[in-house]
Amino acid sequence: GAGVSQSPRYKVAKRGQDVALRCDPISGHVSLFWYQQALGQGPEFLTYFQNEAQLDKSGLPSDRFFAERPEGSVSTLKIQRTQQEDSAVYLCASSLGGQGNTIYFGEGSWLTVV
Amino acid sequence: KQEVTQIPAALSVPEGENLVLNCSFTDSAIYNLQWFRQDPGKGLTSLLLIQSSQREQTSGRLNASLDKSSGRSTLYIAASQPGDSATYLCAALSHNTDKLIFGTGTRLQVFP
Numbered sequence: 001g002a003g004v005s006q007s008p009r010y011k012v013a014k015r016g017q018d019v020a021l022r023c024d025p026i027s028g029h030v031s032l033f034w035y036q037q038a039l040g041q042g043p044e045f046l047t048y049f050q051n052e053a054q055l056d057k058s059g060l061p062s063d064r065f066f067a068e069r070p071e072g073s074v075s076t077l078k079i080q081r082t083q084q085e086d087s088a089v090y091l092c093a094s095s096l097g098g099q100g101n102t103i104y105f106g107e108g109s110w111l112t113v114v
Numbered sequence: 115k116q117e118v119t120q121i122p123a124a125l126s127v128p129e130g131e132n133l134v135l136n137c138s139f140t141d142s143a144i145y146n147l148q149w150f151r152q153d154p155g156k157g158l159t160s161l162l163l164i165q166s167s168q169r170e171q172t173s174g175r176l177n178a179s180l181d182k183s184s185g186r187s188t189l190y191i192a193a194s195q196p197g198d199s200a201t202y203l204c205a206a207l208s209h210n211t212d213k214l215i216f217g218t219g220t221r222l223q224v225f226p
Contacts, residue, residue: 045214091158
């Protein structure tokens with residue numbers, strides 16, 4: 001595809017359910033990022049991959065959050081035992097890699113926990 | 115720890131006005147600073163990227179400036195149009211890191 005693709009676009013989960021959010025980066029992009037954006041706020045960094053290696057996961061809010069990118073392309077962000085405070089937009093972004101390269105964002109996965 | 119602040123939080127102007135959005139950051143050791151646009155329900159679109167060695171970047175009616183010493187960047191929008199209505203976010207990339215630190219955004223409405 002031409003851009004970063006995320007699915008599902010919208011997800012309603014009952015509290016305590018597990019959810020999985022998928023990101024298809026732009027083909028050939030080495031770097032992949034996950035951000036969390038609460039309503040009315042700017043995106044907050046969650047985690048970063050370079051190819052299949054997760055180089056930084058300092059932004060993951062708790063051990064209920066887990067991300068993987070096993071083959072260095074598609075990435076999945078998994079949230080276990082969802083809580084209401086997990087309700088947010090989860091944005092995926094990719095770039096060619098290296099500092100200073102343009103970063104391209106997907107349209108996000110909107111998660112609502114009820 | 116880098117912190118990014120944007121003012122105003124919201125702005126409503128009539129069509130045709132020139133306007134300035136402000137962004138400040140606490141750690142001047144940045145690699146670059148970027149401005150993004152976000153439409154409701156959409157992801158972020160990169161507008162301008164200013165490297166730390168640059169003072170400004172221009173794209174069409176948009177001009178972004180960077181003053182590292184004072185920790186400030188401004189986004190200037192000339193002759194605003196209703197289609198410019200969106201949230202504008204600035205983000206700083208520090209040296210030795212790959213994560214962007216975002217401000218909370220300025221929500222702009224341009225009315226006809």
